[in-house]
Amino acid sequence: MNKALVLSVLTVALFSTTALAETSGKRIALSNNYAGNSWRQAMLTSWDTVTKPAVEAGTVAAADAFTTAENQATEQAAQIQNLILQGYDAIVVNAASPTALNGAVKEACDAGIIVVSFDGIVTEPCAWRIAVDFKQMGRNQLDFLAAKLPGGGNLLEIRGLAGVSVDDEIHAGIEDGLAKHPSFKVVGSVNGDWAQDVAQKAVAGILPSLPDDIVAVVTQGGDGYGAAQAFAAAGRTVPTIIMGNREDELKWWKEQKNANGYETYSVSIAPGVSTLAFWVAQQILDGADVPKELVVPLVEVTQANLEDQLAVTGAGSVTNVEYTLEDTQATIAAAK
Amino acid sequence: MSFLTAERLRLLVPVLSLALLLGAVFYLQPRTMSYTGLNLLFNLAVPITLATIAQMLIMMVNDLDLSMGTFVSFVACVTATFLQSDPIIGFLILAGCIAAYAALGVIIHLRNLPSIVVTLGMSFVWGGLAVLLLPTPGGTAPDWIRWLMTSKPPLVPMAIVASVLIAVVAHFVVMRSAIGVVLRGVGGNERSVQRAGWSVVRARALAYALAGLFAVLAGMTLVGLTTSADANIALRYTLLSIAGVILGGGEFVGGRVSPIGAVVGALTLTLAAAFLSFLRISPDWQIGAQGAILIVVLALRLALNRREARGTRK
Numbered sequence: 001m002n003k004a005l006v007l008s009v010l011t012v013a014l015f016s017t018t019a020l021a022e023t024s025g026k027r028i029a030l031s032n033n034y035a036g037n038s039w040r041q042a043m044l045t046s047w048d049t050v051t052k053p054a055v056e057a058g059t060v061a062a063a064d065a066f067t068t069a070e071n072q073a074t075e076q077a078a079q080i081q082n083l084i085l086q087g088y089d090a091i092v093v094n095a096a097s098p099t100a101l102n103g104a105v106k107e108a109c110d111a112g113i114i115v116v117s118f119d120g121i122v123t124e125p126c127a128w129r130i131a132v133d134f135k136q137m138g139r140n141q142l143d144f145l146a147a148k149l150p151g152g153g154n155l156l157e158i159r160g161l162a163g164v165s166v167d168d169e170i171h172a173g174i175e176d177g178l179a180k181h182p183s184f185k186v187v188g189s190v191n192g193d194w195a196q197d198v199a200q201k202a203v204a205g206i207l208p209s210l211p212d213d214i215v216a217v218v219t220q221g222g223d224g225y226g227a228a229q230a231f232a233a234a235g236r237t238v239p240t241i242i243m244g245n246r247e248d249e250l251k252w253w254k255e256q257k258n259a260n261g262y263e264t265y266s267v268s269i270a271p272g273v274s275t276l277a278f279w280v281a282q283q284i285l286d287g288a289d290v291p292k293e294l295v296v297p298l299v300e301v302t303q304a305n306l307e308d309q310l311a312v313t314g315a316g317s318v319t320n321v322e323y324t325l326e327d328t329q330a331t332i333a334a335a336k
Numbered sequence: 337m338s339f340l341t342a343e344r345l346r347l348l349v350p351v352l353s354l355a356l357l358l359g360a361v362f363y364l365q366p367r368t369m370s371y372t373g374l375n376l377l378f379n380l381a382v383p384i385t386l387a388t389i390a391q392m393l394i395m396m397v398n399d400l401d402l403s404m405g406t407f408v409s410f411v412a413c414v415t416a417t418f419l420q421s422d423p424i425i426g427f428l429i430l431a432g433c434i435a436a437y438a439a440l441g442v443i444i445h446l447r448n449l450p451s452i453v454v455t456l457g458m459s460f461v462w463g464g465l466a467v468l469l470l471p472t473p474g475g476t477a478p479d480w481i482r483w484l485m486t487s488k489p490p491l492v493p494m495a496i497v498a499s500v501l502i503a504v505v506a507h508f509v510v511m512r513s514a515i516g517v518v519l520r521g522v523g524g525n526e527r528s529v530q531r532a533g534w535s536v537v538r539a540r541a542l543a544y545a546l547a548g549l550f551a552v553l554a555g556m557t558l559v560g561l562t563t564s565a566d567a568n569i570a571l572r573y574t575l576l577s578i579a580g581v582i583l584g585g586g587e588f589v590g591g592r593v594s595p596i597g598a599v600v601g602a603l604t605l606t607l608a609a610a611f612l613s614f615l616r617i618s619p620d621w622q623i624g625a626q627g628a629i630l631i632v633v634l635a636l637r638l639a640l641n642r643r644e645a646r647g648t649r650k
Contacts, residue, residue: 066613069623072572073562073566073568073569074380074562074569074570074573075572075609079609081377081379081380082376082613085365085368097566097569098473099474099566100562100569101562102562102563103562123564
């Protein structure tokens, strides 16, 4: 008798921490507009790995992923309307367009459905947004360099694809960082298009015109390994090159670290952000007070966690993080 | 009497496939069997239906419009920007668009150019103009269009009322009016129309202008549903509109078109996507499944066409 009482108290305590009672009957859908690159594939895989156990454990009743056959806003709008008809309680969206889905999102909100957009966010005010702070990615690079090289020095900047807003935003973050740490100076800038081969060619092209005392290279991700190859091919000492969590970059870094104690820093966004969006939706359904605007935590690889992070990075992929309920609650608390 | 049966047979396949799909959707998801359900199921079909009618008018004169998607996108951008802020300038631009379509018809006819080449070229023009107008997605739908597209008429949802209205208007213009006969005649036998004393160039210009008008309406209603625009919002409409016409019993040549069939075809396409989504087919298979539905319907039609041909020979 006594034992049973203790057990039941324990069970209640256990259940209340995972908020099982409130959302166990709720169904969450993922509306995705594109699955054609490794980042999106990793995003969908992460969704599966995190939501399947959550469904089995009874945290939510269902967490189904839907991808449109073609990357078109009108198709995704129709898809969202179909999800409304299927009676989902929350829809998590990676949107094809920030504005063209607003009508469908509004229909969902009017039907009492929670809409959480992430990565590709929607502007409709009734939806939640989990946005990427690309500026912060730029600022972090300079903060790291200032700590590592207190004396400052000359920098080479590798930018992304010209004319794309992401490139502008990361660059603006780097400018912010330069204003904060005036001892650093960008002496050259090339477009690496977030691709190792393009970056390698671009850096090889500009190297002869640059002074010998380049102390570091600031980057946007997907270009660090190419830059390193270009420096090595030119017979110059490889400076501190900021990396972007790509597997080839981290592998090269590890080789250098083992050979000569090379030190740098790497930052990007994890495809597992879909799981963050899942838990955010679950929390809102649970009645938690969640601010409408959230920011995706950046994934940083440092000298200390390089080996661990490389181990969770698939071949040809990007370092991934799958978020837990606790991580999500921390992110929500931080945004308040 | 037998002619009527052939005509009806032609319409029978699309109507039956629509009814079958609708039955399947109702069975899979009883929630759709309601006022709101039907509206959600079909409201995004309204702009597709209008674009399909526009494409049908072009196909009626033996041409093909490959710029439909970019044109509708451009109209959507104009609707979300100028039509909202300066309605007069907005309407002037849209009227200019219709005039441009008429001019295209004239150029294609006079220079004897293949329409697919001209419209493919125009698709880059419309696409470029749309990006110039809205480099980043945005804009706002004019209140009256938004009101119209979210209106809740009694008993029957907006999407159904609009589809029936479009079908009836297009049917009367194309099948029942005197000018409609001439327009279809241009596709069927251009020379005999000319010999009968009609101006073929004028007829083609009119067909294109009408197509432009319906495409403009498609763009406007689309923005009414989405609330704002994007330069790439309707790229899918080029192929959807062609598929809708064919599915609805139209043919690429010969002036054989059916406005009611085209509307039914557009609704069937929309419903096919919903049906697959309700079936929970994995996205990898969805394009294939969508294609399979198209092939089944077209195969049915081909079989009926054969029967029809055998009937005439007897």
